[in-house]
Amino acid sequence: MRVLHVVTLHTPTHDFGGPTRVALAQCRGLRERGHQALLLALGDGFGDEELPHEVEGARVRLFQARHVLPRFEVSGITSPALLTRARSYVRSADVVHVHLMRDLITLPMALLALRAGTPLVLQTHGMVDPTENRVARLVDALGVRRVLRRADAVLHLTERERTETAAVVAPAPIAPQYRLVNGVPAQERRRKTSGPPTVLYLARVQAGKRPADFVAAMPTVLARHPDARFVLAGPDTGALADTLAHADALGVRGSLDRVGALDRTEVMEWLRRADVFVLPSIQDAFSVSVLESMSVGTPVVVTETTGLAPDVARAGAGRVVPSRQDADNGPLLGAAILDLLTPEANERASEAAFHLVRDSFTIDAVLDELLSVYGRVRGAGGAVGI
Known part of the structure; x- marks a missing residue:
């Protein structure tokens, strides 16, 4: 055909x-x-x-x-x-x-x-x-x-x-x-991480995907995990300067690694390195990046208005946070990330995410x-x- x-x-x-x-x-x-x-x-x-x-x-x-x-x-x-x-x-x-x-x-x-x-x-x-x-x-x-x-x-x-x-x-x-x-393609094995926690944002850096909320979550996480690394990956489509300025204003720029656009192989490599994947966007109907993250067993944090939120919540493949657009959203994201950085919770969510994709997506x-x-x-x- x-x-x-x-x-x-x-x-x-x-x-x-x-x-x-x-x-x-x-x-x-x-x-x-x-x-x-x-x-x-x-x-x-x-x-x-x-x-x-x-x-x-x-x-x-x-x-x-x-x-x-x-x-x-x-x-x-x-x-x-x-x-x-x-x-x-x-x-x-x-x-x-x-x-x-x-x-x-x-x-x-x-x-x-x-x-x-x-x-x-x-x-x-x-x-x-x-x-x-x-x-x-x-x-x-x-x-x-x-x-x-x-x-x-x-x-x-x-x-x-x-x-x-x-x-x-x-x-x-x-x-x-x-x-x-x-x-997304089914993966043969789940990722296993070690070392200091890595928290990953991997999407276009644009205002609608709310990378500033990702940065706003950092102080909450760093208060308990001062060695954690936050990775901001993806092409800049208009919000990078403001996002980095926000990190400077919060005093967390030293814990934020900026990675640019990635090819398909690099995307999967970064997803396998991450302990938690975070997408604060309220506009994604059905994020491929979220699916790819779960396909390797990396738990996700998403907002309740994204298309995959019900599946993530039902399977226990991560955490779902309210789709708020105020000063409290950063701490809410931070609390969800902290929850998933607990070894037992991370392992349960990792296994659930891996099987959710293999069974349904x-x-x-x-x-x-x-x-x-x-x-x-x-x-x-x-x-x-x-």
Whole structure:
């Protein structure tokens, strides 16, 4: 089967985060199962390097991003060259799988798939929900509602995402909806740590993921574990300077190690070194980093509004804290981290996290469900070559 995935952006430092990582994992998995999967996206940040044709085992076709509407950031980039060739990509696919957001790439590609009559699957990653933003509402009227109504399938991560995406087109009915969680490769063994405690933040350093709360948790932990190391890893997408300044103001900068963007191998290495993984974000629908952390047996601290919070709490795979945005949030995070640094609690949570991923969130299980959805939208059969 020929599957064309479309996502907005890929950069060497994974600045766009979750949607691209999910699309890459799905394409890689489909390829390993003998299907012909191609990821179509914009490329940016490669400088004079040639845009790659393969990323992390997935076939990709990248076109240089043009920042035509800079004030809209990722939503304002496009590529005339990509859009010129888009029709041929869509027509040569058996299924078009669009990782949809309100932008100048994924929305036009979804509309084109509808026009071409190619089976269309949409996955929104929590990025398309009701809004009062006037520009976003205009984009909804110009095309988002149409593709959500007429697609062959719309995928959601959580019940909240399902209802919010459907609300965008209400009172009209949305296309058939299916749940598809994110998944990661099952690991053969749990990590074992030693030495001073290591507490890890590994995500884009942007305000919405609240790295400042990670720093604000440090004094509580350091009061009991003065030798603990806090690691701030991931690409800076706007909040690094303020986060480091916050650490200086709290007098904890000496215990904070800054690590930049990491490749896939480095990500897993850092997750195996950590005693606790912390993601204070209140905007992550279903964090791949949290799944990867649990896959190696590293307990996690997440907020109650993130998509994985119920699973973490139910399995005992870490700690769930309130989604507060005030001065008390740092101490609350700190208390949760301290709890997980107790050897007995850490061991129990580590084992629970490891088995939670193996039982419920492997990429193999995700691919089984994804292929079932593809089968529903196109029927039996397949073809060769993109």
